Amino acid sequence: MSVQIDTDTEIDKEHRGVAAVDRAFSIIAALESSSMPRNLSEISRTTGLYKSTILRILQSLQGAGYVVRVEESKYALGPTIMQLGLAYERANPLRHLFLPIMQRLVDAGSESPSFHVRQTKDERLCLFRLNSNHSTLDRVHTGDRLPMHRGAAGKVLLAFDEEPADGADMDEIRRTFVAVSLGERDKFCAGVAAPVFSQRNRLLGALSFSGPKERFTPPDVEQMKVTILAAVRELTKELGGTFPI
Amino acid sequence: MSVQIDTDTEIDKEHRGVAAVDRAFSIIAALESSSMPRNLSEISRTTGLYKSTILRILQSLQGAGYVVRVEESKYALGPTIMQLGLAYERANPLRHLFLPIMQRLVDAGSESPSFHVRQTKDERLCLFRLNSNHSTLDRVHTGDRLPMHRGAAGKVLLAFDEEPADGADMDEIRRTFVAVSLGERDKFCAGVAAPVFSQRNRLLGALSFSGPKERFTPPDVEQMKVTILAAVRELTKELGGTFPI
DNA sequence: AGACTTCGTTCTGCTTAACAGAACAAGTAC
DNA sequence: GTACTTGTTCTGTTAAGCAGAACGAAGTCT
Structure with missing residues (x-):
């Protein structure tokens, strides 16, 4: 017998990590999928997150070098990504x-x-x-x-x-x-x-x-x-x- | 005159991101700094985080492919790191x-x-x-x-x-x-x-x-x-x- | 010039996410 | 048998962080 399960609940049940970390990764993924830097509103549309939420997470992403802010109002993958990529290859x-x-x-x-x-x-x-x-x-x-x-x-x-x-x-x-x-x-x-x-x-x-x-x-x-x-x-x-x- | 400032407060004041995301990055950094996979206790010692905290964050890291679990109890950087590294190079x-x-x-x-x-x-x-x-x-x-x-x-x-x-x-x-x-x-x-x-x-x-x-x-x-x-x-x-x- | 839209930024009340820490079982070493 | 270290699970408490609104600036259109 098949039980109807709400998708969010199902995902939440099989993968109970930390929501804010998941959100951070969805922001990184939004930047990864675009070869051009993206602005705040584009990231919001792509991820479905509120701009204030994104901004706060971007503070952490920028602080750790995963994302850089370019052209005053756009964001792109940062040098830590390259650093990690090299570490991954070495390891x-x-x-x-x-x-x-x-x-x-x-x-x-x-x-x-x-x-x-x-x-x-x-x-x-x-x-x-x-x-x-x-x-x-x-x-x-x-x-x-x-x-x-x-x-x-x-x-x-x-x-x-x-x-x-x-x-x-x-x-x-x-x-x-x-x-x-x-x-x-x-x-x-x-x-x-x-x-x-x-x-x-x-x-x-x-x-x-x-x-x-x-x-x-x-x-x-x-x-x-x-x-x-x-x-x-x-x-x-x-x-x-x-x-x- | 030099004013004594608590480091944590200073960091927190100049960079108010999301603590859980910062923790996730410190876990990734712990794995990056070691060329061998690391176990939970090593990660805990390196990052200063509690094991239960680490485990929950690792759920998100594994779910997104940033970390993989190898040899049943050790963790290493995962294929998303490589993916991001390539995206960074392309962009x-x-x-x-x-x-x-x-x-x-x-x-x-x-x-x-x-x-x-x-x-x-x-x-x-x-x-x-x-x-x-x-x-x-x-x-x-x-x-x-x-x-x-x-x-x-x-x-x-x-x-x-x-x-x-x-x-x-x-x-x-x-x-x-x-x-x-x-x-x-x-x-x-x-x-x-x-x-x-x-x-x-x-x-x-x-x-x-x-x-x-x-x-x-x-x-x-x-x-x-x-x-x-x-x-x-x-x-x-x-x-x-x-x-x- | 004025109206409108979109942007980035800041703020805050509220809710529950997530953390700290304990407890437990299993494995290892002596 | 005892001690230690490991990974895993659980839970009460609290404050982290989110949703959403508000604001000012810039750009566009009429």
Whole structure:
């Protein structure tokens, strides 16, 4: 039996953090989504917050350097963002593991490899992306946010999440450890994806090959499945995990 | 006469943001300063916050992807940090202006150029750094935090701040638009710095040459002053400002 | 010139968010 | 068995911080 739950209550129940901190992040997100500095009223419209509320939070954001005030009345991401980005890169060894293996796949003629992690309930984040050596590419970049419910990598993340999704297609992915999507995220593109695990079989993310659909014939896809499973086994082993098959 | 002011009150008076947001940033800073994931008790010791307070804020930080929980009980910077870092780079055109000009200086045989901005009251942040072609270098990297009150770049930032610092040495910097430091930040290093302005003569940051002290003889320093003033004039012009001299 | 709209800034009463701190269970070391 | 440290949960109290109004300045339109 399905119980009707108010969305706010549901979000509040499953994630009881600190509202003011959430508001601060929504302000940062508003600035992130615009490549131009934004003024107070634009931030208010984007976030739905009152200007006085925003101003007070901006005091903290500016004080910590997350946001800077430019042109007297506009706001933009500040130098602390860059600082944190560099700290993240320094602390995050994944790129040193993933990029050499992804480069080797490219050198061997693969489609464009990407690595994705779950970002929110409905979105995934492309952490790493290399372009293949083929003459045509699908348009995905490091840092892109992509839908969870469409695309091979999204399906993999859903299938192996801590709370795995239900469904016959999800069961099939869990059985074969591979997902295929033909024209889901974009009708001209296709992808093959498989999970990367870390210690204790915990899902780290999804490695995928993607590119223009015409290069994903059934024999191509079968070969990609073999190649990507070998790669995710190697990555999982390097990460201290044991790939389940 | 010096008036004794409680630091907390002073900070609170000059920066009345949102305490919970400030706490969240102190947690992020605790994670940033460690290259290894940290557990709850370490974060508590570093920030001085209670564990229950930290846990609640971590709910928000994890929910937004700023922090991830790893190894069951440790916390690290999360993928949103990377995402924001990339957004900052995309939105920030400065690097496309500064790096070519800095590279040209290096090619012409300059000491290592860096660009610094004020980060907090007492610290500056190195936004860009290129190494010179000389055989010895001083150890400064992009992303480093450095003291405001020592080093040529720090002096420049203080001299031309919106609320400029007092003092005869500050007056001299404001007159000549150049600061020199010999062995201040580090006894083996020296630097020459000058301000970069943007529109409306607003200080953007400080460009500096720095390196081992033995290459900063009086004739060297005089030549560097000429070179760096030419560079900051060019940068300021490109930024829509007019260099005052 | 006047009216109108939109902006940034400041202020304040009220409500509940969120904090401080305790309590508890589990794991580790001696 | 005892002591210590950890992560987790709970709750009474208080003041943090929010919603919303008010204000002055600037820009636009007629």
